[in-house]
Amino acid sequence: xxxxxxxxxxxxxxxxxxxxxxxxxxxxxxxxxxxxxxxxxxxxxxxxxxxxxxxxxxxxxxxxxxxxxxxxxxxxxxxxxxxxxxxxxxxxxxxxxxxxxxxxxxxxxxxxxxxxxxxxxxxxxxxxxxxxxxxxxxxxxxxxxxxxxxxxxxxxxxxxxxxxxxxxxxxxxxxxxxxxxxx
Numbered sequence: 001x002x003x004x005x006x007x008x009x010x011x012x013x014x015x016x017x018x019x020x021x022x023x024x025x026x027x028x029x030x031x032x033x034x035x036x037x038x039x040x041x042x043x044x045x046x047x048x049x050x051x052x053x054x055x056x057x058x059x060x061x062x063x064x065x066x067x068x069x070x071x072x073x074x075x076x077x078x079x080x081x082x083x084x085x086x087x088x089x090x091x092x093x094x095x096x097x098x099x100x101x102x103x104x105x106x107x108x109x110x111x112x113x114x115x116x117x118x119x120x121x122x123x124x125x126x127x128x129x130x131x132x133x134x135x136x137x138x139x140x141x142x143x144x145x146x147x148x149x150x151x152x153x154x155x156x157x158x159x160x161x162x163x164x165x166x167x168x169x170x171x172x173x174x175x176x177x178x179x180x181x182x183x
Contacts, residue, residue: 003134005126007141008058011050012114018043019110026103036103043106044087051080052148057141062121065128072120079113 002010022039025032055077062073086106093099129137 002138002142003131004058004061004129004137004141005122005134007138007145008050008054008122009118011046011053011145012118015043015046015050015110016114018046019107022103023107026100026107029100033099036099040087040090040103040106043110044091047080047084047087047110049145049148051084053141053145054080056144057137061129061137062125066124069121069124072116076113076117076121079109079116083109083113 018039022036022043025035025039029036059073059077062069083106086102086109090099090102090106093102
C-alpha cells in the first residue's frame with residue numbers, strides 16, 4: 001500500500017524525469033524542439049493532474065494536521081500557479097529563442113517547487129501522519145489524480161469542493177480537445 005507522501009513523491013519523480021528530458025532538449029535547441037514540445041505536453045498533463053490531486057487531498061491534510069506549515073502551503077501553491085502559467089506559455093510558444101528561455105524558466109520553477117515541497121512539507125507530514133490514514137489517503141490521491149483534467153484550468157480556483165465538481169467536466173473536455181489535436 002502506497003501512502004499519501006509516497007504517492008506525491010512518486011508524482012514528483014515522474015515530473016522531475018520529464019523536467020530532465022525537457023532540459024536536455026532545450027540544450028540541443030533548435031534540434032531538440034520537437035522533443036521539447038512532446039515533453040512539454042507530457043509535463044502539462046502530469047502537472048495538471050498532480051495539482052488537482054494535491055489541492056483535493058494533500059493540502060486539506062496539511063491544513064488540518066500542520067497549521068504551522070500554512071505559510072509554506074501558500075508558497076507552494078503560488079509556485080504551482082506560476083509554474084502552470086509558464087507551462088501554458090511554453091506549450092503555446094513557437095520554436096524561437098523565446099521558447100527556449102521560457103523552457104529554462106519552467107525547469108527552474110518546477111525544480112524549486114518540488115524541492116520546497118519535498119524538504120519541508122512532505123518531510124514534516126511523513127513524520128506525523130498515521131500509516132493507516134496515509135495509506136487510505138494515498139489511494140484517494142491516486143483515484144483523484146487518475147480522474148483529473150489533463151490540462152490546467154487557471155480560471156478554476158484550487159479549492160477542493162470546486163475542483164471536485166469541475167474535474168469530471170474539464171477532464172472530458174480535455175479528452176475531446178486532445179483527440180481533436182491528435183495528442
